[in-house]
Structures are given as structure tokens and as C-alpha cells.
Amino acid sequence: MSRNGAARQEGQIVLSDNTESGRHLIRRLGGAVTQSRTAFFVNLDKPIQPPGFDDVLTVRAAIQIVQGACRQEDWAKLRAWLSQPVLPGLLLLSVPGVDGRILIGMQFDDVPVSARKKAARGFRPEKVHAWRELQYSPDQPVAKVGFDRYDSQFLISRGGATRVFRDKTVAIVGCGAVGSHTAERIASIGVGHLHLVDSELLEAGNLYRHVLGMRDIGAPKADGLRTLLTSRYPGLEVQARFTDVIELMHSEEDFLLKADVLVFALGDETLELRINEMLGRKVPRLHTWVDPLSLGGHVHVTGLAREGGCLRCLFHRLDGVGLTNRASFAEAGQSFQQTIAGCSGVYTPFSALDADRTAIEVARLTGRILSGKEIVDSLVSWFGDPEDFSAKGYRLSKRTHLFQPGECKSAPAADSECPHCAQWRS
Template structure:
């Protein structure tokens, strides 16, 4: 230590000591990486107001020297050590929809290392969401986007996050959308999603879009990655296999169209789609993995992915499943999104 201090051009001899103790922090490169350590020095008696010139260990005879553990807290140390990808810290994502799926998805993206997040949702967090949402009770009555920003920034120290209360269709602004590396839509509204997609095509927006939604009764969930300029788009997921033309419901769905799947709990008039937190988390997981694969350069084509759950609860409620559900055996597998009958991709 003495040699190190003497080799460095440090004004150690001219430091005015304000107390009888001080700390020294060191770092050194070793084969397994960089190591940090420290020393706590405390003088045993009165001494001059300046530190003496250090020539040997004997100059420390009047000092108690104890090692101290150093824990480094910076982005370069903490993120890789805790499993985050520091390369993602410069990526910017727009996430629309901060519900059960969107909230969990935001958390997974941030834990992976994404550093810039813009969250959009006009709704307030209500007691109805408690058991299937990442947010806690203290956020009841707060806007979902604002609450989620507070939750995430309290958990991820270098996150830059901004809340907005816009609806999806209010975001049809070319310059705004072009400023992101990825757009994620988790609103579960096919009509609005398709109108938004029409705007993207019309304005030639170059930002890839990740659509994700969850079906009721825990029967499954889906994610679609639509990369502009690549074969495969959102409309490919709405081609009716019977007519080979655009349909009203997604051809990925496991529950048949034209049936009422909502429940009126306790006759209070508040309809909701039944599913649990694990179903929302699983849907967020497949969407996060697909989006992160794109951001890391691991995928360059438009893909779709689904997870298939049990139909027990759906059958109990008399819900009908689709032919795809009965024949689906490619759980969690990334499949090309392109549909040969899509007029946009094959026109």
C-alpha cells in the first residue's frame, strides 16, 4: 500500500485531516476480473494537522488499520452481475397498455436491462386488479402508467421512464413513433390494434411492433412481432382460414369467436375476463422474450408465438375452443408470421 501511494502523484502529504480516521479505497485487476477493497485507518493519539510522509510501514505504527469490504454500486458492475444486459440500456421502448400483461411485461423488459421506457395507459389502478397485477395496493386510485413508472424506477436505479395517459389511437404521430427502437402493444383490443397498424403502414413507420394479448380462463396467450419491410404483419394473424380473406378475430386464438366470455361478478355490473396472474405472467414472458430477441439482433423476421394452457376452466363455463387449440403442439415455439393469403404481404 505504501509503495502504491508513493508511486501515484497524490497530494497525500498535504491533506488536512479533519478527524482521527479516514478510509482508503483500492481496485485491482485480477484474472477473474476487477476486485475492490478498502482500509479503515484510525489514529491512536493526537497528531499533527498534516499526514506525515509515508516511507515505510513503521509510519503507520500509530494507526489502527482494518480491512473493509467494498461493494461497488454502478451500472457497469450491478447490471451484468444481476443478469441484465447493459447493451440494452440504450434501447428505447414505447409500451401501450399497463394492465396485467403490460405491467408484467414492463417489469421483465426492465429487468433484462432496457433503459428507456415510455408507458401509456389512460386507466386508473383499481382494487379489481390487485391479485393479477405487478402493482401493490398503495397505488390504488393512481393512473396505471404513473404508478408503474414509480414502481419500476424504485426497483431499477438507472431506468429512464415516462408516463402518458394517451389511448393507442391518440399515438398516431409519425415522428413520435419513429423515435423508438420497439413499440409494444398490450391493450387487448383487436379493432384499435388493426386501425393503428393501418396508420403504421400508411405512414411507413419503420419501428417494429410487438403485439401481445391474453385469452380468458387461462387457456393461452399470444405475441406477434411485426417488422416493417419483412414478410409477415399483423393482418397475417387475422386471415380467416375458411375464406382465405381478412377476418374479424385472430387466427391464433384458442377460444372460438362470437361467444360471451366475460363474467359479471356478484351482480355488480362490472364485467371482466377471467384469468389469473400466472396466465398474465406467462403471456408477458413470451412477449418479452420475442421482443428482447429482436433488440439483441437474434431475430430479423416477423414471428408469432403462443403458449397453450388447460381448457378445464373454459369447458366448465361452456366456452368453445378453436380447431387451432385442438391441433396446436408448437408451444412457446417462434413461428414465421407470414400468411400466404395476406393481401398486404403478398400483394
């Protein structure tokens, strides 16, 4: 492959199961295919004694090592491959090691002209096969080839993530500050497929709390995230929809419902309550949001247990205020929207750290749901430092008495009076 503008990457070789997956990886690495040919992969049965660092490995020794350590049928296949004009040819060996299998690459170079002439006697030049040529040059060195592995089977385990999530799909609805950090964190635990939904374009005002940067200003947030995350995680597939979630639920419901877990990070309680009503107990999902001014963050897990709670369970109707969220660390009835002088937009003050801290909880709970460890609906909240919040004259909710600053706790969240749950139970 060659890579635009990066001469040091010229001439890199990418090995893959087939041409299509090789091209896919090269595109993700930002390169282009300059030529392709076949290499040969052998699973060795027995460990081999690798030659010392300074030892020269000859063709004869390399062939002896491989023949002695692989099964007969694999040896026959390798001989068949070498019975073609495949030089220079790359042989990839998978060798049993102490902690799983190790990959070793061997490059069999073209033989010298004199050896090629001897090998070609009685043959047409294009018909001279590698095995015959190598027999005439048994002492030429075989180059040991070092390489980086990009296969997700290796990388996911290497990065401390979990391979069992490779076939799982998580849909994230809302790719703002909390949603973008959530997508990043969920990708990092090894989830193989993300479905992203968002109806907004990235604006300059988003920069310090969104994972996307200046290059993405003006682009749909979901598309920008797809580009960022697929360039970061080789095994990840991302689909993005630049659309309103309610429209999507009418036009392409499966984009959400076929996911193993749904995450809603819309920052809009009214909309999420409406979705809660539409989805009922159909699919495991998490609703997540942050309180203003680093006061805390919440993740509500629902759709797991038949007798569990729904998002509506968290809300009580309060005289003069309307529906209020019981999980909040801020007393109901206060407004936190701020404007900056000269700027027309209003925003709720919270930071990237608040978004990311909440996203970490979302990813942890998503992992637990995907591996079957999380089986009851619950509310997980972390309480931050109330100092700034109180200093600005805002009032804390009674719930804060249950928490120490910095504490993260899980609580049951079902409400026996909830109108939605009553309807689903019957």
C-alpha cells in the same frame, strides 16, 4: 446518508462518480444526503495480496501495497489528493481478479492528536495535509470497508441480465395486467430505458393480476409502475405518460418511435389494428394478448423483415362475426366477458399467471430483437390447459389441434392476402 425511519441505515456511505449521481441513488434508496466529501478511486494494474482476515493493515503497509500495484501517474494523482486535508479519507481500489475486477475500500482515519501536533509544526492547522499527518502515524490501522455495489455494470451481470441492453429503450403501450408483467420482465433482462403509456387508473378489481398493489389504487398505472420499477432496478430509467395512445402518437410521436422496440398490450384488437395501420413497417414491435380462462397467450412480432407480416395478417373476415383473430385458441364468435353479481364492471377472465407467462415470452423476444437474433416476423403462442375452458361449454379453435397443452411454438404469420402488407409492399 440517513434514511427516514430506519435507524440501522443511519451513517451509510454512498460512493459515486459525482455528487449528482450519488444524490440520485440515495433518493432511490429512500434516504437523504447528510454530508458529502471526496473519496479517491484508483485502478490497480497488478493484483494485490490482501491482508488476512485477522491481520491489522497499517497506514505504512497500505500505502506500500497501493504504490507497488498502481501506475506511476495514478500514484502521482493519489499523492496530490493526499496533499490536501482529506482525513478521514476513503480510498477505493479496483483490483484485477480472476473473474474481472474486485473493489476494495480503505478508510484512513484521523491521526491521534499527538501526531497531528507534530505534523502541524510550521503549518497553519487548516493547511496540514493528510500525507504529512499519516507520516507521523504510520502504524495506525487502516479500516477495510465492505460495501454493496449498485452500479448497473456490476448488478446487471450479477443478476444474469445483459449489459448490452443498458442503452436500449423499450416502449410499452398498455400497462394493465399483461403490460405490467411485461414491463417488470423487460426491466429484469437489463433494458436501461422504459417508456410506459397508459390511460387508466389502478382499481381494486385489478389487484390479483396486476404487479401493482393496494397502495397504488387510484393512481395512473404507468406512474405506479415507474415508481415500482425504478425502486427495484438501480440502473433503470422510466418515463411514463398518462394518456391515450392515439393522442400521444399525434402529440409526441417520438416517445414511441424513438424506442428500439415497441410493445402493445392494450387488450383491444380494434385499437391495435388501427395503430398497426398507422405505424406500417416503421419500427420493430410486438403485439401481445392472452386468451380467456388460461387457454393461452400470444406474442406477434412485426416490423423486423421487409417481407414479413403485420398484425392485420392474423385477422380474417368471417361471415356473421366480422374480423377474427386466427391465432386464438378459442373459436371465433364467442363472448367471454363476465360480470360479478353486484358489480357493474365486465372483465375477461384470465389470471396473473397467464399474464406473466405471456410477459416472459415478450421479454425473451424483446431481448432477441435487441441483440439482433430475431430477424423474421413471427407469431409465438403458448397453449395452456383447455380443461376449465371446455368445462364451461366454450368451443376450442381448430388451431388447438397443432398444440399439446403446455406447448409454446413459433410460426410465420404473414398473409399474402393482407390488405395492409400489399399496400406497404408496393
